[in-house]
Amino acid sequence: MTARTTSAPSGSVGSAVTDGILVGWRNLKRIPRIPELAIFAILQSIMFVLLFVFVFGGAINVPGDYTSFLMPGIFAQTIVFAAGTTAIGMTDDINKGIVDRFRSLPMSRSAVLTGRTFSDVIYNAGILVVLMLTGFVVGWRVDDIPSLIAGFALLLFFAYGMVWLGVWLGLNVPTVEVGQQVIFTVLFPITFISNVFVPLESLPEWLQPIAEWNPTSTLTAALREMWGNGAPPPTNSLASTEPALVTIVWVLVFIVVFGPLGVRRYRSMSR
Amino acid sequence: MDAITAEGLVKIYKSRKNEVRALDGVDLTVPEGTVLGLLGPNGAGKTTAVRILATLLKPDSGRATIAGFDLARQPDDIRRVIGLSGQYAAVDENLTGSENLWLFGRLYQLSSAEATRRATELLEQFDLVDAADRVVKTYSGGMRRRLDLGSALIGRPRLLFLDEPTTGLDPRSRIGMWDVIRGLVAEGVTLLLTTQYLEEADELADRIVVIDHGKIIAGGTADELKSAVGGERIEVVAHDRDAIPRAKEILSRDCAGDVTVDEHTRRLTAPTSAGAGALVQVVRDFDEAGIRIDDIALRRPTLDDVFLALTGHAAEEETLTDEASTRSAA
Numbered sequence: 178m179t180a181r182t183t184s185a186p187s188g189s190v191g192s193a194v195t196d197g198i199l200v201g202w203r204n205l206k207r208i209p210r211i212p213e214l215a216i217f218a219i220l221q222s223i224m225f226v227l228l229f230v231f232v233f234g235g236a237i238n239v240p241g242d243y244t245s246f247l248m249p250g251i252f253a254q255t256i257v258f259a260a261g262t263t264a265i266g267m268t269d270d271i272n273k274g275i276v277d278r279f280r281s282l283p284m285s286r287s288a289v290l291t292g293r294t295f296s297d298v299i300y301n302a303g304i305l306v307v308l309m310l311t312g313f314v315v316g317w318r319v320d321d322i323p324s325l326i327a328g329f330a331l332l333l334f335f336a337y338g339m340v341w342l343g344v345w346l347g348l349n350v351p352t353v354e355v356g357q358q359v360i361f362t363v364l365f366p367i368t369f370i371s372n373v374f375v376p377l378e379s380l381p382e383w384l385q386p387i388a389e390w391n392p393t394s395t396l397t398a399a400l401r402e403m404w405g406n407g408a409p410p411p412t413n414s415l416a417s418t419e420p421a422l423v424t425i426v427w428v429l430v431f432i433v434v435f436g437p438l439g440v441r442r443y444r445s446m447s448r
Numbered sequence: 449m450d451a452i453t454a455e456g457l458v459k460i461y462k463s464r465k466n467e468v469r470a471l472d473g474v475d476l477t478v479p480e481g482t483v484l485g486l487l488g489p490n491g492a493g494k495t496t497a498v499r500i501l502a503t504l505l506k507p508d509s510g511r512a513t514i515a516g517f518d519l520a521r522q523p524d525d526i527r528r529v530i531g532l533s534g535q536y537a538a539v540d541e542n543l544t545g546s547e548n549l550w551l552f553g554r555l556y557q558l559s560s561a562e563a564t565r566r567a568t569e570l571l572e573q574f575d576l577v578d579a580a581d582r583v584v585k586t587y588s589g590g591m592r593r594r595l596d597l598g599s600a601l602i603g604r605p606r607l608l609f610l611d612e613p614t615t616g617l618d619p620r621s622r623i624g625m626w627d628v629i630r631g632l633v634a635e636g637v638t639l640l641l642t643t644q645y646l647e648e649a650d651e652l653a654d655r656i657v658v659i660d661h662g663k664i665i666a667g668g669t670a671d672e673l674k675s676a677v678g679g680e681r682i683e684v685v686a687h688d689r690d691a692i693p694r695a696k697e698i699l700s701r702d703c704a705g706d707v708t709v710d711e712h713t714r715r716l717t718a719p720t721s722a723g724a725g726a727l728v729q730v731v732r733d734f735d736e737a738g739i740r741i742d743d744i745a746l747r748r749p750t751l752d753d754v755f756l757a758l759t760g761h762a763a764e765e766e767t768l769t770d771e772a773s774t775r776s777a778a
């Protein structure tokens with residue numbers, strides 16, 4: 178009757194890693210089974226590219242080519258929405274009873290959240306690759322390969338921060354539908370009050386500092402600078418002179434705030 | 449040894465508007481290797497009790513030990529020896545049946561090979577071999593239910609919690625599930641089972657506990673509960689409505705207690721302690737009086753009678769037991 182092997186007991190580091198990978202494996206396994214989710218995430222971003230390049234692009238004045246200016250912003254916007262995907266996945270798992278199943282098993286307590294964050298970063302990496310290829314097709318170019326890799330890494334690091342925001346959000350909303358509403362009303366303004374689609378100078382003056390420090394903007398500015406994609410001349414604010422640094426600080430803030438909040442919320446599910 | 453002991457479990461769900469005392473001081477003991485049936489109407493607190501004992505929910509007060517481990521302090525140890533199949537199937541819709549079982553096996557800390565072996569065994573046991581490589585989304589409700597029970601068994605738990613395991617199953621699947629459960633019990637698994645089907649508790653449980661409004665209102669074997677509700681009864685359906693008063697007279701002479709009459713169905717019911725002897729007497733007297741009857745039977749109380757009597761939805765107030773009347777007084 179002792180079917181259990183002598184593998185690491187729950188609570189040990191070994192089991193935390195193995196169980197986290199197993200949960201992540203499960204999350205990734207689901208993606209091709211519901212291809213619509215990934216397809217529409219990509220289509221949504223492509224639609225933004227088409228809309229802004231062909232419909233509004235002519236009316237927006239940027240230094241250089243508008244497509245080059247826009248693409249880094251589209252990548253950043255896509256990654257901000259990573260929080261939404263994660264939140265919906267998390268809420269869905271709770272409501273379908275999967276999280277209860279996990280909680281009744283002798284597995285590592287942290288694995289449900291670490292597995293979720295790990296799989297969702299990989300998922301977003303996949304989405305980004307498809308979008309970048311699309312970008313190349315419509316004429317987006319970067320200066321060199323190392324800068325492309327550095328920018329990609331910064332995007333994934335940003336995704337990791339957003340995924341923790343998503344975990345916390347997903348644990349706090351009652352249903353997937355409410356989650357979608359929250360995402361729509363919170364994330365859309367965040368990505369629009371930014372330098373993603375227009376140069377900051379074209380925004381109302383009082384809005385400019387907010388938009389400038391918006392993490393979406395700092396990420397976009399950092400990418401434009403790295404890739405030589407029509408970065409506007411820097412202002413004298415730190416968010417504009419050191420956008421990559423500010424972005425990294427933003428991500429650390431997200432992880433430090435929403436990581437513990439999410440973990441605490443997850444633990445209190447037994448109340 | 450007792451596999452489950454619980455004392456004074458209280459669980460209060462607080463929301464902004466109100467408070468629900470889902471469990472209001474529940475004591476339970478389940479000896480190792482036995483089956484406890486937890487019976488109760490909707491909202492009685494069955495699921496809450498199961499979730500607490502399976503470590504998913506913390507009680508507001510009270511204590512419990514599961515397989516000798518303290519519920520509050522050793523939840524990890526408890527999870528290593530229990531299996532849980534909740535009220536709603538908790539399997540991943542976008543994984544296949546075998547992927548689900550393998551994943552839960554791995555997370556139960558089985559090795560990959562062992563998890564694969566167990567998954568194959570369980571798919572066979574639950575008649576899911578043909579569907580093993582289909583995503584669960586394509587399964588019927590009954591198939592999901594079976595896969596869920598299989599998931600609970602993946603680690604060969606010594607102690608099993610099943611929350612309404614046969615709700616939504618067709619009669620054949622239900623009987624099949626009962627066989628599976630009996631097999632597990634024969635192997636020595638301790639089982640706590642909740643159900644709405646009294647027949648199921650009758651079939652499977654060694655002891656039954658009836659719970660309502662978060663309180664235990666009765667407990668015992670099925671037979672004990674039935675005799676607590678009242679002994680045997682004679683039921684007569686008169687052919688003519690006009691004959692009812694005379695029939696009532698005969699019944700109250702031949703039987704021991706008050707006769708209840710349902711004018712609509714022309715059904716008369718009277719408790720008796722003389723069993724078949726009383727039945728023969730009644731038949732003879734009816735014949736002599738020339739009363740035609742459509743049906744006559746000696747009825748033993750079913751668990752349905754117990755359930756209705758104890759949870760206070762019974763039409764026949766006089767069958768309420770002492771325990772049940774304390775509840776309605778509370």
Ligand SMILES: Nc1ncnc2c1ncn2[C@@H]1O[C@H](COP(=O)(O)OP(=O)(O)OP(=O)(O)O)[C@@H](O)[C@H]1O
Nearest residue numbers: 461468470488489490491492493494495496497535
């Ligand atoms: N999460 C919750 N929040 C608030 N109230 C709850 C919650 N879960 C259950 N309740 C309430 O607690 C009581 C007991 O619920 P429980 O689910 O334990 O009943 P049950 O006996 O399993 O019923 P059923 O037969 O319908 O499954 C009910 O009144 C229910 O409304």
Ligand SMILES: [Mg+2]
Nearest residue numbers: 494495496535
């Ligand atoms: Mg229930």
